[in-house]
Amino acid sequence: MTRNHVATERVETDAFPAADRSFGFLVHDVSRLVKRRFERAARHTGLPITRRQAAVLLHIARSEGVSQAEVAVWLDIEPIALVRMLDKLHEEGLVERRAHPTDRRVRTLWLQPAARPVVERILEINMTIREEAFAGLGSATRDAMIAALGSVKDNLMLQEEAAAERSATAADPAAEPLADRVAS
Numbered sequence: 001m002t003r004n005h006v007a008t009e010r011v012e013t014d015a016f017p018a019a020d021r022s023f024g025f026l027v028h029d030v031s032r033l034v035k036r037r038f039e040r041a042a043r044h045t046g047l048p049i050t051r052r053q054a055a056v057l058l059h060i061a062r063s064e065g066v067s068q069a070e071v072a073v074w075l076d077i078e079p080i081a082l083v084r085m086l087d088k089l090h091e092e093g094l095v096e097r098r099a100h101p102t103d104r105r106v107r108t109l110w111l112q113p114a115a116r117p118v119v120e121r122i123l124e125i126n127m128t129i130r131e132e133a134f135a136g137l138g139s140a141t142r143d144a145m146i147a148a149l150g151s152v153k154d155n156l157m158l159q160e161e162a163a164a165e166r167s168a169t170a171a172d173p174a175a176e177p178l179a180d181r182v183a184s
Helices: 003-007 023-045 051-062 068-075 079-091 115-133 139-171 178-183
Strands: 095-099 107-111
Touching: 023 051, 023 115, 051 068, 051 079, 051 095, 051 107, 051 115, 068 079, 068 107, 079 095, 107 115
Parallel strands: none
Antiparallel strands: 095 107
């Protein structure tokens, strides 16, 4: 029996289900294992990038001309961390930064010709990992799981947006309706 299976056999009670079988822990563990599988496969094939760098390349491939700021938001990372990643990808000859045609403050991102085979390899690795992860599950189960996770993500994103709006309103008294400010 592997260590992972032993960890899931902890005693559960009604009040305290085994923590590693809860939704959040499972999602985190799946994410961690996918990242590990990707990075191992990338190293094995000589692909000179991390999973996060691969995510940047895939995002640029889907939306060439995207701004650096949009990619940072999409990856939920600080812009300076993205700049370091982009520096590395540029050094590898994979990404080009260009000035925005109408806003000189904005840098847009484009794939270099050398990135095309790298993107193809990333997609192949991703497909292999997906097949490994879904082994033994029927296509209907796969589709339902992906749809359910998409709904969970959408729900959480709506909650995040609402929380951000509440925070912005609380930080800016001028954002309160005039009647509320006068009544205070």
